[in-house]
Amino acid sequence: MSTITAAASGKPVCTLASLDHLVLTVRSLPDTIKFYTEVLGMAHQSFTSPSDPGTTRHALLFGSQKINLHQAGKEFEPKARTALPGTADLCFLANDDVGEVLKKLIEKGIEVLEGGQVVKRTGARSPLRSVYVRDPDGNLIEISNPTVQ
Missing domain, CATH: 3.10.180.10 (2,3-Dihydroxybiphenyl 1,2-Dioxygenase, domain 1)
Known part of the structure; x- marks a missing residue:
């Protein structure tokens, strides 16, 4: 049995439609890319961010979702408060x-x-x-x- 509750303070600031992407902080980009592509069938994407065009970034694509990858110790800002592999x-x-x-x-x-x-x-x-x-x-x-x- 589960209970679903609405916002306690009345109307929320916004309502969400879906998840666009999430970020994984990883120790090794090559090892992570290999696992997610060879085991889980995701596609690897290299891209440059509009906010930092000189930096190559990496993501994994599947369905209509994306996982952005951050190398531990070289995370992109803003990032999670405690971004750990x-x-x-x-x-x-x-x-x-x-x-x-x-x-x-x-x-x-x-x-x-x-x-x-x-x-x-x-x-x-x-x-x-x-x-x-x-x-x-x-x-x-x-x-x-x-x-x-």
Whole structure:
């Protein structure tokens, strides 16, 4: 049973439509890019920021979302107050069946958490079937499929 509450002070300042991007602070750009492209099928993008045209930046693209990557110790401003590698817990919805994903992770020698099996979890919109791994920085990565209720 869950409870959803509205803003306590009346009308909010704004209402949000969706998440455009998030930022991961990483120890190694090459290791992170390799994991997210080769394991999770994301696309790597190099780009320059309009506010700093002399600097090459890196992002990972999937679906209609983007993950910007910041090298630890060389973060772009503004940044999170405590921008540290390995502090994220992310859940991704997969196009592939997580049972098949589990098999492929094991074949690649990637450690699968939670006993190396598919587990049941709760998502934002529905129950999930999930497998858990860690990226090169130790971020918790949940790969999921929604289940029909």
